[in-house]
Amino acid sequence: MSSDIPPVAKKVPAERTHHGDTVLDEYSWLTDKDDPDTIAYLEAENAYTDARTAHLADLQEDIFQEIKARTQETDLSVPTRKGGWWYYSRTEEGKQYGIQCRLPALTETPPELVAGKPMDGEQVLLDGNELAGDSPFFAVGTSSITADGRLLAYSTDFSGNERFTLRFRDLDSGEMLADEIPDVFYGGAWSADGSAFFYSTTDEAWRPYRVHRHIIGTPTSEDVLVYEESDERFWVGIGLTRSERYLVLSAGSKITSEVRILDAEFPTGEFSVVRPRAVGVEYALDHAGDHFFVLHNEGARNFALATAPIDDPAAWTPLIEHREDTRLLDVQAFAGHAAVYFRRDGLTGIRVLPGEGEPYEIEFPEVIHSAQPAGNPEFQTGRLRLAYASMVTPPSVYDYDLTTHKLILLKRRAVLGGYDPEDYEQFREWAVAGDGTRVPVSIVRRKGTQSPAPTVLYGYGSYETSIDPAFSVARLSLLDRGFVFAVAHVRGGGEMGRGWYEDGKLLRKKNTFTDFVAVARHLRESGWSGGIVARGGSAGGLLVGAVANLAPDAFAGVVAEVPFVDALNTILDPSLPLTVIEWDEWGDPLHNADVYAYMKSYTPYENVDDRVYPPILAITSLNDTRVLYHEPVKWIARLRDTSRGGPFLLKIEMGAGHGGRSGRYDAWREEAFTLSWILDRAATAAGKSQGTGES
Template structure:
């Protein structure tokens, strides 16, 4: 049977009328929301069968791409050990194994130099704490959630999700005897030990999948004896919690998309009444950390009260609503992101000129000492620093052409030591690849940054028309920073230019960049992406016939919107777990996450202006009959609790009804929002997507 003779599934049209603010919308495919209905499963399986048949000719290419990424990866490998207490903790992988193995080995005195571990060489004194491959046995899906060791090193806590629902089951093991405790806590979110290791702090969710309650469980007691430490009733606010690095306080974080409140508990008295640091005020966001300055307990608070790009202040921990000492003042265009306190200093992360920056900060004066790097485009961040008094700071560094690198910064001297760089087998040479940032001018005159990555042997961008893979996101103030990808090399090595459109709605250029791409400014996200695509065409880098757009989740909304607004600019569109039925979801507060999302998109249920605005751009409602849509591949997962499978299923059905000639839907039947689990499975899924893109580019041979 030829590919052209394979017929796509046709979803039955069963009109459902939706009326809001005087507007009547007839939805023919809402019946696909009934997940438990056998006919829905049958339809999704038919979609998968159709996609399999339409892409069967790409099977050899998929295998080639999978083999390519596997040939670049050092499959048996180890992470750089991180010291915590008397132990060095590290993870390792083994060739052929899907999941990581968590281990530790004893530390020696005051030596903070991590032991040099060689892949495949047994580690002296190694203790395997958790083997993900053993935990995953018998499950199609496996995700490790919490992983914590008590401060004295004698107990292990971990949690797993085997459905993709992001609800985890917590277990505890005695690391001395090997005994598995009877304590099993199901349906949790966060989970971690109290510092003494006798208790577990964990969060649970409400019916809308919102983390709303913090509990204290004492090991060895029944769950119905657990103590509720705090419950957040406001449906807009998510709850999280964590212990300060000083091990002095428990911080309870309460946050909507635009408002924060934090509560403070002394770790020695967890059942006391929590103290509010600053009372919540609409539009004011803040986060706190504990520092000790000249013997006094202080809180360092990052906030945006009358400071769009945030300010850092210090207050007394005993009177956090009292006098504020400004440590790092607000500076427009320098978006302060995070502060982490240590015994003798603090670290600050911020954004400036479109890039993430890192600095050490003097706790007394707030003076910043920025850590500099040589590449024009890069990503640097602090991570893996659990100890209060460590003389070295662990950092991560990467760029579009530099593999992920683990650095250690000597706090006393400022000297950086490379502890490990991600091995890329097969003779990778970063000099063979180029990266640069160009700027596209939006319709309102705003300059939109576009990052480009390419292989130099095919010429520089603009030397000739090249296939371009244009990626975008543009929501939640999330920034797409320069990062290395071994799978991307398979595209670059075939002459494809990878590009990132840093559109408004993200956070690349400061807080205003986010504000100008959300709620009633959301269309800027879509028009910015179209502007970036047109810029690449106008500057002789590519043509519409040689450009593919990709985005996932909220970036999938972007894909659906630009497919409707500018289908002529793209040969193909890849939409991962796409939020393409956004208006339907935002009108139903019973759905997971809807209410908390109103601060991002607006509340169309109660606000007629928001309703009209969202309806003007949401992909499902705006599919156009008779339009020549590009080839479209939508990827989704049946158990996704963030963007339900029904959104792309309805979108695909409507596109086909409108006459779109080549639309595919692939639904993972045992996965969640993040897709399949296991590294080999993830490589195969990405190989499927890349093969489809190469086919669109006519590079599949």
């Protein structure tokens, strides 16, 4: 087969019947990645995509070099104090991965570190470059140090399937311990004395359902199972309160949670339940001296904050009442104060609860921004470390002084090449959906950009996940070429509170898609945008796949990254990763005929038909355990066979997972590939060309 001719997937009759409905899924054979025919087909798809984008090679290289030239390749983070050490990470030019380090805390103020010049006394904890070796993929799942700073637990993944191997290092001697535990999940927690490490493992459906206790120096075969979750809707996790006084074992579904705690001084003891699970009630806690803070939604859709005594954590006394306009997200307890992270009017904020005096909210320099507590490991402190950014302000680290009430800028990520935030502008617009709902839109462009401008419209809209205003170095390559970048904060996300999420899930899921189309129409009709390229990943890939069916004429192109486009078939199969857990988000089409009919009416794969679609680029990874690779593969095959328009391109990372390629230079090249395709689509829509050859 010539690489400039699209691959044709063979059709193998395969019928399924649910609720009296019989459906043909002629591409289901592509779900078997152990079949040589499947791999051959994927390789043919990659060859075809390479051929169809060959004329963009120079543009891809230009964009890659722009990203690289704007990035401070040799850099380091702001040191964070914990115990007797300052902890930080650094990167080195030419190296793919970060390096985790620490220095003895000889002063109360952070040491003056210089990028590229290791300090005297620096101890390297984890060098991702050495650990990765020649592996094409590498990721760290957890990195956790004992309270006394003596032992390091870390886990690694070399395939992208998110199954990690847990190892331990003695930081005093530098020696690796014999203890090694395969197939663990993210996270973990040390006991107070560092004698025990708690970790979680997954079942065959990739659900973390067990928590184990490993005693350092003992065979892993003797590890004790301390908890097993039998309800397939629930995930489990293990961590510590910020005070490190209590181990916290959490079990949660999409709508319900249950927390168990154990004094970290007694790791072989029994965990006790804070409050038994009740359907629809979610809660989490943190420890502060003689009480707990409890964040919960019992009778409080947007959550409320309570306190509870140490000896009776189920007795909740209201502290911050529920507000319809404010979604409480998290609480972090310190020895003398607490910080409450919240969301209001689509933006994040932080409320300080001082030990004495009235609560107050921190003021930030820009109206459109994102801010959250970050990097606060010390329990005894008079400062609050914050992460801050906007669509024009690079990621920044602040300390908020609780005495002076001043924000102290510690570091702003350098953007090389003369970047000046004053050259760009950000806006908040509101589109109106068909049912009258006002949908917020975040917009950024370079000043002087001519309207209407080619636009990338990004969206997600699931799991109450919010796409907050954020900065992107790579995005500058679009903005400087006259693009507008916009985020549609559609229902199903969490930008406007819990009600916003509930209006875009289950049997209201279509609001997510119609909101996105309404935003696209608004941007065009109000003069912001000419040709619009829709972009989304994972559940956002479902979004852009659905709108391609719903309003193909509204878009000049669609980029769908690891897209959940075969949602109905996946959610019908409880043996697949995450399916049962997802029933609280999408509904249960296996047992509910109404849910089945509703999902079938919007799932992208099921609704491809004989119409003209915009050009589509789908990107996936062979080892993805969250959205299996075959969803976009089947979708593209059906688009080619059934519809008109396109072209329909598929790019498969053959050695990566849900997040794509792991090394930073590899990730930049992948982003350059995607941005070059977007630029080409916009140019084609405008009757121009971004390169030579076929477009």
